[in-house]
Amino acid sequence: MSNQKFLSAQIKRRTLLKSMAAAGAAAGASTLGLNRAFAQEPEKPAEIIVRAWGGSWVDALKAGVSDSFTKATGIAVRHDLTEDNEIQPKVWAAVAQKRVPPIHINWDTTTNATKSALRGVTEDLSDLPNLKNTTDLSKPVGLDGYPIVNTYGYVYVLAFRPEAFPNGAPKSWNDLLDPKLKGRIALYNDGIGFHFPAQVAGGGKLEDIPANMQPAWDFITKIKAQQPLLGEDPDFTTWFQRGEIDAACTISTNAREAKKNGINIDWVVPEEGAKFDTDGLWIPKGLPENELYWAKQYINHALTKEAQQVWLDGLGLPGVVPGLTPPADLVGDPSYPTTEEDFKHLIRISTKVQVENESQWFAKFKEIMQG
Amino acid sequence: MRPSRAAYPIRWRVMDILEQVAGKLWPRSFSAGLPYLMLLPALLLVGVLVWGLVEIGDSSLRTLDTSTFLMSENYTLANYQRALSERFFTTVAGRSLMGSLIVTVVTLIFAFPYSYLMVRTQSSALRKFLLVALFLPFFIGQVVRAYGWLIILGNQGMVNEALGLVGVTPIRLLYNYPAVLFGLVQYMLPFAVLMLAPAMTAIPAELESAASSLGANWISSFRHIVLPLSKPGLVGAGLVVFTLSLTDFAIPAILGGGSQDFIANAIYDQFFRTSDQGMGATLSLLLVAVGSILVGLVFMVFGAGTLAMGGDRK
Numbered sequence: 001m002s003n004q005k006f007l008s009a010q011i012k013r014r015t016l017l018k019s020m021a022a023a024g025a026a027a028g029a030s031t032l033g034l035n036r037a038f039a040q041e042p043e044k045p046a047e048i049i050v051r052a053w054g055g056s057w058v059d060a061l062k063a064g065v066s067d068s069f070t071k072a073t074g075i076a077v078r079h080d081l082t083e084d085n086e087i088q089p090k091v092w093a094a095v096a097q098k099r100v101p102p103i104h105i106n107w108d109t110t111t112n113a114t115k116s117a118l119r120g121v122t123e124d125l126s127d128l129p130n131l132k133n134t135t136d137l138s139k140p141v142g143l144d145g146y147p148i149v150n151t152y153g154y155v156y157v158l159a160f161r162p163e164a165f166p167n168g169a170p171k172s173w174n175d176l177l178d179p180k181l182k183g184r185i186a187l188y189n190d191g192i193g194f195h196f197p198a199q200v201a202g203g204g205k206l207e208d209i210p211a212n213m214q215p216a217w218d219f220i221t222k223i224k225a226q227q228p229l230l231g232e233d234p235d236f237t238t239w240f241q242r243g244e245i246d247a248a249c250t251i252s253t254n255a256r257e258a259k260k261n262g263i264n265i266d267w268v269v270p271e272e273g274a275k276f277d278t279d280g281l282w283i284p285k286g287l288p289e290n291e292l293y294w295a296k297q298y299i300n301h302a303l304t305k306e307a308q309q310v311w312l313d314g315l316g317l318p319g320v321v322p323g324l325t326p327p328a329d330l331v332g333d334p335s336y337p338t339t340e341e342d343f344k345h346l347i348r349i350s351t352k353v354q355v356e357n358e359s360q361w362f363a364k365f366k367e368i369m370q371g
Numbered sequence: 372m373r374p375s376r377a378a379y380p381i382r383w384r385v386m387d388i389l390e391q392v393a394g395k396l397w398p399r400s401f402s403a404g405l406p407y408l409m410l411l412p413a414l415l416l417v418g419v420l421v422w423g424l425v426e427i428g429d430s431s432l433r434t435l436d437t438s439t440f441l442m443s444e445n446y447t448l449a450n451y452q453r454a455l456s457e458r459f460f461t462t463v464a465g466r467s468l469m470g471s472l473i474v475t476v477v478t479l480i481f482a483f484p485y486s487y488l489m490v491r492t493q494s495s496a497l498r499k500f501l502l503v504a505l506f507l508p509f510f511i512g513q514v515v516r517a518y519g520w521l522i523i524l525g526n527q528g529m530v531n532e533a534l535g536l537v538g539v540t541p542i543r544l545l546y547n548y549p550a551v552l553f554g555l556v557q558y559m560l561p562f563a564v565l566m567l568a569p570a571m572t573a574i575p576a577e578l579e580s581a582a583s584s585l586g587a588n589w590i591s592s593f594r595h596i597v598l599p600l601s602k603p604g605l606v607g608a609g610l611v612v613f614t615l616s617l618t619d620f621a622i623p624a625i626l627g628g629g630s631q632d633f634i635a636n637a638i639y640d641q642f643f644r645t646s647d648q649g650m651g652a653t654l655s656l657l658l659v660a661v662g663s664i665l666v667g668l669v670f671m672v673f674g675a676g677t678l679a680m681g682g683d684r685k
Contacts, residue, residue, distance in 0.1 A: 085643040115646055119440040183543050189629040190644055229546055230629025243527050244545075356437045359645040366640070367459035369630050370466075 042290040060314025101284035117147035130303035138320040142352035156193030159255035164246035186248035189230035191365030200272035252335030269334035276346035430652035450653035471616035482563035517625040546628025570604025
């Protein structure tokens with residue numbers, strides 16, 4: 001199945017089967033689900049530990065999910081800001097050695113979380129009551145049950161400083177090849193978010209992923225000549241703020257955060273498309289029964305409409321519960337897709353393909369950029 | 372008559388008891404074994420490191436199965452083959468080795484006069500100033516120092532602002548190879564000075580005075596007295612700076628803009644970004660091997676320098 005078709009199929013399910021059917025009922029039912037669970041509650045731990053990304057990411061999680069969870073249960077939530085890539089081997093080692101894992105819940109990229117699920121270190125979350133109120137986006141693709149619950153989607157947009165583009169917003173990823181942008185663009189240091197649009201911008205087809213990605217590598221080689229900066233989420237905000245870059249392929253949340261900080265910045269989904277992906281929550285195996293129960297309740301709570309609304313308002317991202325209201329500044333924004341038309345411009349490749357090939361893609365990207 | 376308490380104070384009695392206990396636990400006949408007992412912590416530490424290396428060696432012979440994200444059961448040399456054949460790894464290794472060499476040479480060039488001045492100056496104030504300037508960076512971590520350079524050398528940093536005052540448009544001073552080398556030299560300078568200073572202190576000032584009184588100019592006495600007698604310090608400092616540079620992570624990561632990785636950055640990526648512990652272990656072992664071989668060669672050719680700690684110095 002082509003990726004375009006795959007994408008279309010996902011959107012139809014999301015939009016037609018879920019969006020309207022569950023709207024309205026979700027708000028009350030989700031909270032009730034949580035309350036019902038509390039009626040049979042096992043012993044409460046003093047705290048649960050949720051691994052999170054820092055900055056505006058953890059602020060949004062705290063405001064939307066953690067604080068209200070603590071208010072409802074009395075259980076404190078501690079946010080562990082260890083990088084997602086660094087917590088992964090620690091959790092894997094703990095499960096392999098049959099130790100209690102260092103965290104209760106991992107807020108993770110779906111791709112990373114899928115690796116953990118394939119390794120068998122994740123608890124099944126199929127019994128969360130609030131799952132029934134979510135769209136298909138919450139279900140991890142290509143895995144049995146719910147070893148992860150996806151909680152929102154996001155887009156790797158082309159963010160730019162308008163003053164660097166006096167003739168108007170960039171329309172294509174090829175616009176990054178403009179000589180005046182030499183040394184003024186930025187990508188993630190493993191190329192994540194850029195491989196798929198590069199495949200299209202390089203003249204290739206999404207259907208050829210992963211078998212033939214030469215067009216992507218050719219385009220990335222051209223980008224290399226532009227001497228891009230390579231970094232992580234916080235770097236993009238910093239670089240825009242310090243005037244180091246004029247354009248970047250980054251998650252819209254980072255661009256929005258820079259804008260909130262007073263930086264004149266805008267973003268587009270270029271004509272070749274932009275990568276759409278998801279993040280999720282999962283629980284490592286090896287927790288005591290009572291802690292597992294409350295960790296599940298935390299994720300269940302994160303799937304309520306109220307929690308999603310506040311959490312994702314902070315992130316500026318579309319959630320998995322129907323009926324959420326987009327933040328005022330993102331109504332109609334391509335980085336906040338809500339309609340089938342919005343999704344047509346986004347690229348979504350199956351998690352399975354990404355997980356199986358990501359290491360090779362990262363290595364190839366590094367080879368080009370470090371050469 | 373009751374004996375005076377001052378004649379045999381209570382603390383002496385306590386000491387007697389402790390001595391008796393110590394005598395029972397470690398009889399005098401065991402005294403020959405005391406040095407070995409004192410070696411035990413070091414042996415334990417080295418043992419743990421060796422055990423870790425064995426574990427890493429085991430991991431390096433296993434490949435990652437991306438369908439289960441578990442390491443293979445069977446042993447293979449595939450990771451070593453990849454590490455030695457893939458362009459990315461050879462590029463990063465070459466950059467790390469060359470960078471470490473350049474940093475070592477440049478650092479020694481800067482550290483030498485600094486140490487000499489610090490040791491030879493008659494001014495107590497100047498010596499104190501040089502010592503404070505040397506130790507101050509130790510109180511600031513490597514990462515903080517690297518971020519300091521981002522503030523100073525960035526596009527909107529102090530240097531570019533100063534250049535702007537004379538009409539020069541901002542220039543990119545960061546996120547390139549020279550920036551990484553610059554950061555490393557700044558980081559390594561105190562280490563080199565600290566290694567060089569004891570060696571220079573050991574050179575009697577009278578030797579230089581004697582050479583001078585016999586007609587040697589400053590260059591001759593430097594070349595024939597100071598430099599040869601500083602060799603132990605230069606070797607020791609060079610080894611420390613080279614090995615620390617070769618294994619550095621933070622400076623290339625922060626000042627390199629993501630495109631100037633050293634081997635440590637590549638190892639981090641394998642362990643934490645691609646979850647390939649086998650490949651990470653392979654690169655780690657190769658780094659240890661290359662570093663050890665190079666250090667061994669230096670030991671063979673130049674001796675261990677100040678690292679010999681008064682033993683067999685060449």
